[in-house]
Amino acid sequence: MARYHCRALGESALTIDAGPDAMGLADYLRGLKIKGVVDVFAAFDKVAVYATGDTFAALSAAEQATEEFSGSGRSNSQLHRIPVCYDLGADSAELCELVDMTTSQLIEAHSRPEYLCEAVGFCPGFPYLTGLDPRLASVPRRSTPRTQVDPGTVALAAGMTGVYTLRRPGGWWLIGRTPLVLVDVEAEYFPVSVGDRVRFDPIGRAEFDRLEGQRL
Amino acid sequence: MIGPPTVGLRRFGVPPGGPFDTESSRLANALVGNPPWAPVIELALFGAELRVESGGWIAAVGGGHEVTNKDGELPIDRRWQVHPGQELSFRPSTMGLRLYLGTPGGWVRPFEATGANFAEGVALAEAPWSLDSASLRYVPDDIPGGRHTATVGAQLDRVGVRLTPTEPVSRPGASQSVPSIFGRIQATPAGEFLIHGPDGPTIGGYGTIGTVIGADLDKVGQLRPGQSVSFEPVGLEEARAMTADQGARIERLEGLIRLRALGPR
Numbered sequence: 206m207a208r209y210h211c212r213a214l215g216e217s218a219l220t221i222d223a224g225p226d227a228m229g230l231a232d233y234l235r236g237l238k239i240k241g242v243v244d245v246f247a248a249f250d251k252v253a254v255y256a257t258g259d260t261f262a263a264l265s266a267a268e269q270a271t272e273e274f275s276g277s278g279r280s281n282s283q284l285h286r287i288p289v290c291y292d293l294g295a296d297s298a299e300l301c302e303l304v305d306m307t308t309s310q311l312i313e314a315h316s317r318p319e320y321l322c323e324a325v326g327f328c329p330g331f332p333y334l335t336g337l338d339p340r341l342a343s344v345p346r347r348s349t350p351r352t353q354v355d356p357g358t359v360a361l362a363a364g365m366t367g368v369y370t371l372r373r374p375g376g377w378w379l380i381g382r383t384p385l386v387l388v389d390v391e392a393e394y395f396p397v398s399v400g401d402r403v404r405f406d407p408i409g410r411a412e413f414d415r416l417e418g419q420r421l
Numbered sequence: 422m423i424g425p426p427t428v429g430l431r432r433f434g435v436p437p438g439g440p441f442d443t444e445s446s447r448l449a450n451a452l453v454g455n456p457p458w459a460p461v462i463e464l465a466l467f468g469a470e471l472r473v474e475s476g477g478w479i480a481a482v483g484g485g486h487e488v489t490n491k492d493g494e495l496p497i498d499r500r501w502q503v504h505p506g507q508e509l510s511f512r513p514s515t516m517g518l519r520l521y522l523g524t525p526g527g528w529v530r531p532f533e534a535t536g537a538n539f540a541e542g543v544a545l546a547e548a549p550w551s552l553d554s555a556s557l558r559y560v561p562d563d564i565p566g567g568r569h570t571a572t573v574g575a576q577l578d579r580v581g582v583r584l585t586p587t588e589p590v591s592r593p594g595a596s597q598s599v600p601s602i603f604g605r606i607q608a609t610p611a612g613e614f615l616i617h618g619p620d621g622p623t624i625g626g627y628g629t630i631g632t633v634i635g636a637d638l639d640k641v642g643q644l645r646p647g648q649s650v651s652f653e654p655v656g657l658e659e660a661r662a663m664t665a666d667q668g669a670r671i672e673r674l675e676g677l678i679r680l681r682a683l684g685p686r
Contacts, residue, residue, distance in 0.1 A: 327624065
């Protein structure tokens with residue numbers, strides 16, 4: 206009896222509903238280095254497996270291995286501390302009004318929790334972080350997305366917080382900016398992985414200017 | 422300029438990239454004696470004016486463009502000998518969307534050219550795409566899936582192709598983003614389709630109806646605004662066979678081109 210439900214994404218990929226085991230299963234499948242499997246990742250409660258060449262053989266092997274997975278936990282999880290200048294949050298005032306908080310309450314509420322990275326995507330290196338303060342968890346996306354959000358912008362919406370790593374359109378509430386670089390696609394620099402933990406440390410404008418452009 | 426697809430970085434949110442129309446790109450490379458994934462130039466819709474700086478060979482395969490020099494029109498799906506100072510004019514045409522230019526060694530020379538003799542003006546036996554009522558086969562999420570017709574919208578790029586179905590199709594979105602892939606067909610809350618391209622997001626939150634089969638992904642790269650498209654559901658087993666056939670067909674064409682390059686028989 207299959208413990209997890211698998212679903213085909215066309216002929217060359219499948220997703221597995223792995224619930225709370227998603228991160229562990231993704232690590233396990235990636236570690237097996239199955240022939241023909243080129244990508245494995247976890248996103249929230251799903252695991253995705255991508256294959257090339259004889260995709261049937263590769264995906265069948267991945268499915269078989271999933272059956273045999275014993276539910277072991279994650280091997281390693283890093284804690285990243287990301288400095289944030291909350292003075293640079295373009296939507297902070299509007300958000301404070303929406304959730305009935307003062308600016309300092311907002312900063313305290315956002316910088317206190319330790320967040321868990323449950324997915325990376327939307328754009329390269331963008332971490333989807335869960336663990337938001339309950340007072341901020343019900344904030345919806347903005348009704349009209351911005352056409353451009355600058356790299357380093359820290360934002361929240363839909364029960365999550367994250368950092369725009371590249372210039373992209375965005376519908377989340379912008380509450381601050383980190384001076385640090387979180388992604389360099391050319392150099393394959395991606396410090397934050399699914400399963401990692403993140404804390405945000407409030408900094409002032411001078412510290413922001415001092416750190417701007419450095420890597421996380 | 423487009424190199425081979427990258428793999429292994431989806432976990433960091435990096436899509437595979439690579440040519441949108443793999444068949445045209447591979448054949449453009451074959452015509453100039455390159456390995457299949459040598460870097461090509463992918464032209465989409467906008468046209469271009471190119472001036473040749475040093476002479477050599479250029480192959481052009483795909484659609485969307487008419488190419489002229491001062492002597493007249495140059496044939497598509499062929500290779501041309503070009504000379505320093507020559508000016509090539511790429512104008513949008515009414516068939517297909519993307520044109521692939523190959524040159525011996527690729528455009529930044531990360532690959533070795535094979536140095537073979539290239540046959541002059543090898544014509545491809547089969548056009549790499551067809552415009553008469555584009556039909557995309559897809560593996561539906563819910564068996565047996567339905568047939569849909571849709572019109573390609575003006576918003577289309579390497580991230581995705583937006584289409585408006587004749588009858589609106591809407592699917593409930595996931596509460597959180599779920600893994601996606603080149604060819605995934607999303608049905609947005611507004612009832613539109615969005616097919617993810619090679620630079621599309623690795624995860625997405627809209628509802629989906631299924632995934633375009635591998636054999637038809639090249640056709641997605643040649644869809645033009647205003648074109649009518651039908652979506653035909655096929656089973657996973659069938660899809661695998663069709664995609665394997667398509668792979669074999671491209672290899673056969675590449676082989677034919679290499680054979681002709683060996684000289685007159």
